[in-house]
Amino acid sequence: MSDESRTPVALAGLRADDPHLEPSARNPHVVEAVIAGLMVVGTLCTAGFGAAFWVNAKPWILGATLGGGLLFLGLGLIAWGKYLMPRGPFVEERHPLANDEAEREGLASVVMDRGASVIKRRPLLGGLLGGGMGIFGIVAMFPLLRSLGPLPKGTLFHTDWRKGSYLVDQTGRRIHEGDLAVGSIVTVFPEGTENTDRGQAVDQTVLIRLSNENYVTQKGRATWGPKGYVAYSKLCTHLGCPVGLYEQQLQPGFWERS
Amino acid sequence: MSSEVINTKRAKQEAAGPYGKVGHALNELDDRLGVAKGGRSFLDKIFPDHWSFMLGEIALYSFLVLLVTGVFLTLYYVPSSAIVTYHGPYLPLVGQKVTQAYASTVNLSFSVRAGLLMRQMHHWACDIFVGALVVHMARIFFTGAFRKPRELNWTIGVTLLTLAIANGFLGYSLPDDLVSGTGIRIAYSIMLSIPLVGTYLAFFVFGGNFPGTAIIPRFFILHVLIVPLVILGLVGAHLALLVRQKHTQFPGPGREENNVVGSPMFPVFMAKTTGYLFGVSGVIALLGAFAQINPIWQFGPYDAARISYAVQPDWYMGFLDGALRIFPAWSFMGFGHTIPLEVTIPAVIFPGLLFGLAYAWPALERRVTGDHAIHHLLDRPSLRPKRTAAGVAVLALLSALFIASSTDVIANFFHISLNTVLWAMRVIVIVSPFVAYPITYKICKELQGVHGAGKRKTPNLVVRTDEGEYLAEPTPAYPEDVHQELEPTPVPTFIEEPEPESAAPGVRVVER
Structure with a gap:
């Protein structure tokens, strides 16, 4: 902090009876008593904390x-x-931070004349240094990034659902045709993934029973809703949160006021 | 030194100089480090007395509380995703398979002496820290304290706010409970949404596909070492610049561009600020004692296939959550890639623009106003109506987004449909800045014209001139409304006892 160019602060004195040294309280004795009270309470509380800690309150x-x-x-x-x-x-006086013109020119001259001219005289070395440092900077990021994780490849496009996968709930129990009443919903996984991170994060699916009959959602999907069962990925395409709200189980009109 | 044997109390005192042992110790220190001049000028530093200068101190002191309570927590928290079976005093969880991170957090809450208090203090201190940063930043903004020569310190301040929010999120994620796990999932999706590099970034940060087991230990080391270290360094730089450039001050009698008026560092400011440190920590401790925060045992451990109702993040992430909730479902799909604009725009581009605007503001204002002068005197916000209105417009936008982070709770509480709330919030978010700007601008303009705004009104004196013209002149303010103070004086280095009237030399009694 100490700076030679700064004007030294004059050592000023005040007489002890100077009004600047008086307290701002109109009645200092009363204020002192109040403060003493606050500090006594504070000290008692602190001691109480020690005691409370000791007895595990x-x-x-x-x-x-x-x-x-x-x-x-x-x-x-x-x-x-x-x-x-x-x-x-x-x-307190505030002195300008800026130095005088000579000092400023001095600094600029050191940087440009003494420094930059050295590099300008050897443009090849300057270029090599810049290039080398640049490449080093980029390469130095490799261990910071590439060591951290695998490349994504196509993993985001696939789940563990296969043709013929058995549907199990989170406890691993297989879901049978008669298990769900109409209007109920259950979260299912392909068997074997229900206890894995990946199963829970990627494969989670909601199974909903809409009716007792085969259910057709749209033309050309006549076989997609056997016995009234439909299944959707539980992951919202927005941020990947699981979708846990099912209108049948909510207060009426949560989504649309009818 | 003289060879006399010093064997009297008085002689010992005289040999030690007028300031006794303390003076001796200071001299020894100055012999080695040369601290006398710099140390005194530091203790002489003047701090303005205005209350709004204390806001940054709340941030500083809640950060200290964060460091102390945080060190306590690291002694018990285990940053691991390994699955363990919970055995402990909280019966509803007994026998459940949970991660070590979750189990150790529940454990330090229930089985470690003062553990729950420390955890709740840590969480409250974080919410207060970020809040104080925002309020402090608003004070700097609305009074123009960021202007030349303080742009660099403004930049450091904006960086500190960014890091504080980021570290708050990291810490919030560590217990691995149902609510924070959902937050991590959203952070993962936000990373994925960045065009071109997003998928790689997300895989590198998480060590693979979500959730994996790497993220808890990685967040932990970022949260307890790397980010706090950067924050600590920047806080040091922030304060060093403040000492170097000295404080700004509001204009007033005796307060000019070339001085600072207030209380000296030692002892007046030191007493007040130490008391303030105690006060801030005390309030945080009381909050930790009486206001439950983040009861993770009630949320349960994270399970990617579960979600809960009323999942809101800590308040400082609310604006981002709100933006994500209300943004329309736009996305681009093609060439084998998906760009979820519904995520990229509200969660990457919008905060980027927001903080970019904050960083760029001093330069933007310089360009618009053409004001390149050095300023140490602050603006009254009403005298800069455009800047004030712009600031209020941004705050209105952020407040509306914050409210939008509770769409589900609002819908349930008022018994209206979620979609109605969603559309209402979209309208409110877009309209609010455009309403806030002209209203603020108008109020500022009005305030400029009001004589003695904020003070009691005094009667107008109607004067009839000799020509018969009537003039209404405001009378001066009531004396008790006028801030009374002495003419400022330089901080005294020496306090001289007033000399007694009759300085007759008395007989000294020498102790033997």
Whole structure:
């Protein structure tokens, strides 16, 4: 921080009876008594915190005594500074940060004449240094990035569902045709993935029973809803959150007011 | 040194100089480090007394609380995704398979002495830290304290806010509970949404497809070491620049461009600010004691196939969550790639623009106003109506987005359909800045014309001139409304006892 160019601060003195040194409180003795009270309460709370910790009291007692101790001591200290210490106001000169023209030219000259001219005289070395550093900078990122994880390849496009996969719930129990009543919903996984991270994050599917008859959602999908069962990925295409809300189980009109 | 044997109390005192042992110790220090001049000028530093200068201190002190409580938490938290069976005092979880991260967080909450208090204090301190940063930033913005020569410190401040939000999110993710796990899932999807590099970035950060087992230990080391270290360094730089450039101040009697008026560092400001540190920590401790926050044992462990109702992030992520919730479902699919614009725009481009605007503001304002002068005196916000209105418009937009992060709760609470809430929030978010700007601008303009705004009104004196013209002149403010203070004086280095009236030399009693 010390700076030679700074004007030294004059060592000023004030007589002890100068009004700037008086407290701002109108009645300092009363304020002092109040602050003393705050500090006594603060100290008692702090001691209480020690005792509460010793006997392993409930968390709220620990927090109340710790917080009370800090708060009351803090309020006392703030009041001491605000009401009993010299009221001032005091002033400090602000000197311009900028140096004079000669100093500024000196710095610019050192950078440009003494420094840049060295590089300008040897453009080949300068170019090689710049290029080398640039390549190093890029290559240095490799271990930071490439070591961290595998390349995605096509993994985002595939799940573990295969033709003939058995549907199991989260406990691994196979789902049979008669298990779901009409209007109910269950989260299912291809058997064997229900306990894996990937199964839960990627393969999760909701199985909904809409009716007892084969259910056709649109033309050309006559066989897609056997016995009223339909299944959709549980992952929302928005942010990949699981979709856990099913209108049948919600208060009426949660989505649309009818 | 003289060879006399110093064997009297008084002689010892005189040998030690007028300032006794402390003076001696300071001299020893100055012999080795040369601290006398710099140390005194540091203790002489003047701090303005205005209350709004204390907002940044709330941030600083809640950060200290974060460091202390955070160190406590690291002693018990286990950053691991390994699956364990929970055995502990919280009966509903007993026997469940949970990650070590989750089990250790529940454990430190229930089985470690003062563990729950420390955890809740840590969480509250974080919410207060980011809040104080935002309010502090608003003060700097609306008073023009970011202007030349302080643009660099503004830049550091915006970076600190970014890092604080990021580290808050990282820490929030560590317990691996159902709510925070959903947050990590969303962060993963946001990374995926970045065009070209997003998928690679997400796979590198998570060590593969979501969720994997790498993310908890990685978030942990970022949260407890790397980000706090950068924050700590930038806080140091922020304060060093503040000392180097000195404080700004509001204009007023005796307050000029070339001085600073207020209280000296030692002892007045030091007493107040230490008390403030205690006060801020005390309030955080009381919140930790009485206001439950993030009860992860109620949420349960993370399970990618489960979700809960009313899942809202910490308040400072609310604007992002709101933007994600209400943005229309646009996406681009083609050439074997998907770009989910519904995610990229609200969660990558929008915050990028927002923080970019914050970084660029000092330069933008310089360009628009052509004002390249150095400013140490602050603006009254009403005197800069365009800047103030722009700031309020951004705050209105962010507030509307924050409300939009609770669409599900609003729909349920008011018994209206979720889609109605969604559309209403879309309208409110777009309209709010355009309403806030002209209203603020108008209020600022009005305030400029009001004599003694914010003070009690004084009667107007109607004067009839000799020509018969009537003039209404405001009378001066009531004396008790006028801030009374002495003419500022330089901080005294020496306090001299007033000399007694009759300085007759008395007889000294020498102790033997």
